[in-house]
Amino acid sequence: MKNSVLGRAFGEEAVSKDAKYVFQTYGRQPIVITRGQGALVWDADGREYIDCVAGIAVNNLGHCHPRVVAAIKEQVERLIHTSNLYYNDLQPVLAEKLAKLSGMDKVFFANSGTESIEAALKLARKETGNKGFIAAEHCFHGRTMGALSITHKEKYRKPFEPLVPGARFVPYGDAEAIRNTMDADTAAVILEPVQGEGGVNIPDKDYLKEVKKICDKAGVVLIFDEVQTGMGRTGKWFGKDHFGVQPDIMCVAKGIAGGFPMGVMMATDEMAKAFGKGDHASTFGGSPLACAAALGTIQAMEEEKLVERSAEMGEYMRKQLEKCCKQDFVDHVRGLGLMIGVQLKKDGNSLVAPAREKGVLINVASDTVIRMVPPFVITKEQVDRVAKVVGELTL
Ligand SMILES: *Cc1c(COP(=O)(O)O)cnc(C)c1O
Numbered sequence: 001m002k003n004s005v006l007g008r009a010f011g012e013e014a015v016s017k018d019a020k021y022v023f024q025t026y027g028r029q030p031i032v033i034t035r036g037q038g039a040l041v042w043d044a045d046g047r048e049y050i051d052c053v054a055g056i057a058v059n060n061l062g063h064c065h066p067r068v069v070a071a072i073k074e075q076v077e078r079l080i081h082t083s084n085l086y087y088n089d090l091q092p093v094l095a096e097k098l099a100k101l102s103g104m105d106k107v108f109f110a111n112s113g114t115e116s117i118e119a120a121l122k123l124a125r126k127e128t129g130n131k132g133f134i135a136a137e138h139c140f141h142g143r144t145m146g147a148l149s150i151t152h153k154e155k156y157r158k159p160f161e162p163l164v165p166g167a168r169f170v171p172y173g174d175a176e177a178i179r180n181t182m183d184a185d186t187a188a189v190i191l192e193p194v195q196g197e198g199g200v201n202i203p204d205k206d207y208l209k210e211v212k213k214i215c216d217k218a219g220v221v222l223i224f225d226e227v228q229t230g231m232g233r234t235g236k237w238f239g240k241d242h243f244g245v246q247p248d249i250m251c252v253a254k255g256i257a258g259g260f261p262m263g264v265m266m267a268t269d270e271m272a273k274a275f276g277k278g279d280h281a282s283t284f285g286g287s288p289l290a291c292a293a294a295l296g297t298i299q300a301m302e303e304e305k306l307v308e309r310s311a312e313m314g315e316y317m318r319k320q321l322e323k324c325c326k327q328d329f330v331d332h333v334r335g336l337g338l339m340i341g342v343q344l345k346k347d348g349n350s351l352v353a354p355a356r357e358k359g360v361l362i363n364v365a366s367d368t369v370i371r372m373v374p375p376f377v378i379t380k381e382q383v384d385r386v387a388k389v390v391g392e393l394t395l
Contacts (some may be wrong), residue, residue, distance in 0.1 A: 008034075009032075010032055010034070010044035011032060011044055011045070014032045014044070015030070015032075029352070029353075029356060029361075031043040031044070031047075031049075031356070032044040035063075036051070036059070036062075036063025036064055037062070037063055037064055038062040038063065038375065038377050038378075039051055039054075039062050039063075039374055039375045039377055039378040039379070039382050040063070040382075041063060041361070047359070048359060049356065049359050049360065049361045050359060050360050050361065050374070050378070050382050050385060050386055051063070051361045051374060051375065052360060052361055052362050052363075052372045052373065052374040052378075052386055053361045053362065053363045053373065053374075054373050054374055054375050055259060056254065056363070056373070057196065057228050057233055057254050057255065057339070057373040058254045058255055058259055059255075059258070059259050059375050060231055060232055060233060060255035060258075060297075060301075060306070060310070060375060060376050061255075061258050061297060061300050061301070061306065061375060061376065061377060062375035062376070062377040062378075063259075063375070065258060065296075065297075065300055065377075067296045067297075067299055067300035067303070068257075068258035068259070068260075068293055068296040068297055068300065069296075070296065071292045071293060071295060071296025071297075071299075072260070072289065072292055072293050072296065074292065075090070075288055075289050075291075075292035075293075076289060076292075078288070079288045079289075080287065080288065080289045081284065081287045081288070081289065082287070082288065083283055084109075084281065084282070084283075084285060084286065088286075088287075088288045088291070089288070090288050090291035090292055090295060091109065091286040091288075091291050093291075093295065094107075094286070094291045094294050094295055094298075095107040095109075097295070097298055098252075098264060098266060099266070101237050101238075101298070102237070102238055102250060102252075102266055103246055104246075104250055104266035104267060104268065105266075105267065105268050105269040105272060106266065106267055106268075106269060106272040107264050107265070107266050108123075108264065108265040108266075108267075108275075108280065108285070109262070109263075109264055109282065109285035109286025109290075109291075110253075110262075110263040110264065110265065110282050110285045111261045111262060111263055111282065111284050111285060111290070112142075112253055112261055112262075112263045113141075113142055113147075113225075113227035113228075113251065113253035113254060113263050114141070114142025114143055114144045114147040114263075115142075115144070115263050115282065115285075116227065116251035116252065116253050116263035116264055116265045117141045117142050117144075117146065117147040117150075117190075117225060117227070117251055117265075118142075118144055118146045118147060119251075119265035119280055120188075120190070120223045120225075120249045120251050120265050120267075121133065121146045121147075121150070121164070121187075121188070121190075121223075122146075122275075122279070122280055123221075123249060123265065123267060123271060123272075123274060123275055123280070124187045124188035124221040124223060124249065124271075125187050125188075126274045126275060126279060127187075127221060127271050127274035128187045128188070128219070128220070128221060130184075130185045130186055130187035130220075131165070131166040131185050131187060132166040132167075132168065132183065132185045132186040132187055133149070133150050133166055133167045133168070133186075133187060133188050133189075133190060134167075134168050134169075134170060134178055134181050134182065134186060134188070134189045134190070135150040135151075135152065135167060135168070135169055135170075135189075135190050135191070136152070136169065136170060136171070136172035136173075136191055136192075136195070137152050137169050137170065137171050137172055138152050138153075138172055138195055138198030138199070138201065138366065139151060139152050139169075139172065139190075139191070139192060139195060139198060139225075140152070140153070140192075140195070140196065140197035140198060141190065141225055141227075142227075143156070145160070145163055145164060146164050148160060148163055149163035149164035149165075149166075149167045150164075150167045150190055152169055152198075166185070166187075168181055172191075172195060172198070172201060172203065173201075173203045173204060173207055175207055175210035175211050175214060178211055178214055178215075179214045182214070182218050182220060186218070186220050187220070187221060188220060188221040188222070188223050188249075189211060189214075189215055189220055189221070189222055189223065190223040190224075190225055191208070191211065191222075191223070191224060191225065192224070192225045192226070192227075192228065192229060192239070193208060193224055193226060193229050193234075193238070193239030193240050193242070193243060194228075194229050194234060194239050194336055194339060196227075196228035196229070196339070196365070196371075197228075197365050197366070198365070198366055199341055199343075199365045199366035199368065199369035199371070200334060200335055200339055200340065200341030200365065200369055200371060202334060202335075202336055203243075205242075205243060207243075208224075208240070208243040208245040209243060209244065209245050211245075212245045212246075212247070215248075221248045221249060221271065222247045222248050222249070223247060223248065223249040223250070223251070224238075224239070224240055224247040224249070224250045224251070225251050226238050226239055226240065226250055226251060226252045227251055227252060227253040227254055227263070228254055228339070228373075229339065230250075230252035230253075230254070230255065230256065231252060231254070231255035231256050231297075231301070232255065232301060232306055232307035232310045232337070232376060233254075233255060233310065233337055233338060233339050233373065234310070234314075234336040234337040234338075234339050235307065235308075235310045235311030235312075235314050235336055235337025235338070236307065236311070236337070237307055238250070238252070239336070242336060248267060248268055248270075248271050249265060249266070249267045249268075249271055250265075250266045250267070251263065251264070251265050251266075252264050252266065255297070256294050256297065257290055257293040257294040257297055258293050258294070258296060258297040258300075259293075260289070260290050260293035260294070261290065262286075262290045262291075262293070262294055304377075306376040306377070307376075309376045309377070310337040310338045310376045311337050313338055313376065313378060313380075313383065314335060314336065314337040314338040314339070314340065316380060316383060317335075317338065317340055317372065317374075317378075317383045317386070317387070318333050318334075318335050318340055320383055320384060320386075320387035321333045321340065321342055321372070321386075321387050321390065321391075323387065323391075324387040324388055324390065324391030325342055325387070325390055325391045326391065327391070327393070327394065327395070328345075329344050329345050329346055329348075329395045330342060330343070330344060330345070331343040331344060331345050335372070338372070338373060338374055338376060338378075339371075339373055340371070340372040340373070341365070341369040341370065341371055341372070342369065342370040342372070342390065343368065343369055344368045344369065344370065344395070345368070346368065346395065347367045347368060348364045348367065348368055348369070348370055348395065349364050349367060350395065351364065351370065351390075351393045351395065352364060354393055354394075355389055355390060355393060358389045358392075359385075359389070360385070360386050360389045360390065362390065370390065372386070374386070
């Protein structure tokens with residue numbers, strides 16, 4: 001940490017300052033991460049970890065990918081922020097790129113997953129004139145009031161009610177339940193193509209197609225929350241590409257800018273027309289610096305064929321985990337690309353600390369699923385090491 005003028009805090013000092021000055025909303029692991037490269041991170045004591053959390057499915061290219069670093073460096077000395085009162089020279093270029101990759105027509109730039117969801121909910125209401133939303137059980141869409149209203153977990157919602165009215169939940173994977181729940185005031189159905197926080201839940205291959213048909217017939221907007229499944233995480237550019245379904249609105253965030261905060265709401269031209277001047281806005285959205293990070297990210301993904309790598313390494317990792325995780329508390333391994341869940345038969349939250357002590361960062365979703373979302377640049381040797389460590393955990 002040579003030449004740092006930032007006055008960093010490490011170890012005990014970081015922990016005690018956090019306790020005193022930072023909202024205590026996170027259950028943090030007791031390490032201070034100070035550096036990252038590829039699929040590895042190092043803590044303040046110099047200990048090395050293989051990172052299968054990747055900033056919660058964000059660092060798809062690994063930490064500090066040279067292409068992303070170069071893009072940010074080039075831009076940070078030219079212009080960081082302008083607001084959207086003016087054009088900037090990167091936002092339209094990135095919008096074109098995202099539209100072409102996704103098959104959507106227009107892009108709205110925000111700064112996080114939950115913000116991209118808020119934009120989608122507003123657009124669906126404006127376009128249809130209706131108020132209701134249908135979401136799936138075990139879904140997660142974010143923590144702001146609108147996104148929270150359509151997030152299933154009661155524990156997240158209850159203390160903050162009343163929320164945005166009009167949300168209803170149906171079992172994930174059941175298209176009929178959506179048909180039966182729709183009414184004349186339904187604005188949109190919102191689904192994750194693969195549920196992330198819910199525990200890596202992959203629907204049957206016809207589910208989303210069926211839902212699309214039902215929505216089209218009823219004139220209801222179909223929103224895909226690809227905040228986690230987008231940008232190659234599942235081994236294709238977007239989760240929807242596994243199912244051959246094009247939504248009316250799509251939200252993408254997490255991996256989009258190599259770790260730099262960005263969220264986008266994309267929509268068909270027909271939908272996008274419903275938002276006129278002043279209908280929605282963001283001071284920071286699509287800043288030159290964020291756009292540079294995203295463009296660098298996409299360039300690296302294309303140059304290094306990282307989407308294909310996510311598919312290949314995902315398959316390899318699933319196989320290795322299946323081979324190594326023979327403990328009696330393991331039920332099965334599932335996943336798409338490098339979005340992998342090890343389904344346990346009981347609560348696995350206590351596995352996170354011992355894995356960390358053996359040099360592997362993992363995360364547990366929905367209490368009973370070890371979620372593996374490592375960087376796409378993870379090597380076979382690193383995967384082997386992860387599978388060995390996880391296979392030796394006891395509960
Ligand atoms: C993480 C996540 C969000 C929320 O994103 P934030 O950037 O944390 O606001 C929304 N939807 C899904 C599917 C997510 O995984």
